[in-house]
Amino acid sequence: MVNLEDVKSFVESNRYQTTLLDIKEHLNLDINEGQPSDNLFQYDANKINVANVEIEALERVIDQGKVSLAAFMEAKLSKLKQTAHEQEGNQGEDKIIKVLPFYKNFLIIYLLELYFLEYNPSGLDVYLKGIRIPNSKKYKDQLIAIYTALDN
Incomplete structure (x- = not known):
């Protein structure tokens, strides 16, 4: 089981920080340089535990993933921005x-x-339901479409 301290250590690791800097520059994102609260780290630890993975699995995605994290994030953010009007609770502007x-x-x-898209596609649905993503089946289909387009 992953705990709050494991997540903190991972986020402060050189590997994560280098990846964060690359993503920040590639996607031109504004990053809060302050330390996130322990509540946010615990929330992440809970998601990792629902996924039933260890920090090493996330490190593997950074180091050995077939699809770059930056490309995946860029495609996902773009796709979800296009479907913002379809998101739950979005009745107006x-x-x-x-x-x-x-x-x-x-x-x-x-x-x-x-990680799920590359190493355990069959577990993605259970994970998304486990972290209570609204309309998880539709979201899963969107993620698979994004990943498939990048992997070809």
């Missing part, structure tokens, strides 16, 4: 009050999704 930077730990969800 959104009113953006303030855009905040991403927390440093935000790559974990992408690493988990890419």
Whole structure:
């Protein structure tokens, strides 16, 4: 089982920080340089435990993935932006009050999704339901389509 301290160590590791910097530059993202709260790290630990994987699996996605994390993130963000009107609870136009930077730990969800797409596609549905993603079947299909387009 992964705990809060394991996630903190992973996010502070050279491997993760290098990947975060690459993603930040590639996608031109604003990253909050402050330390995320322990609640966010615990939330990530819970997602990793629902996925039934260890930190080493996420490291493998960074080091040996067939599809680059940056390419996957770019494609996913683009695709989901196109379908924003279909997201749950979005009946009208959104009113953006303030855009905040991403927390440093935000790559974990992408690493988990890419892990399942590359190493355990049959487990993706169970994972998405386990972390309570609304319309998980549709979301899974979107992830598979994004990944398949990148892997060809």
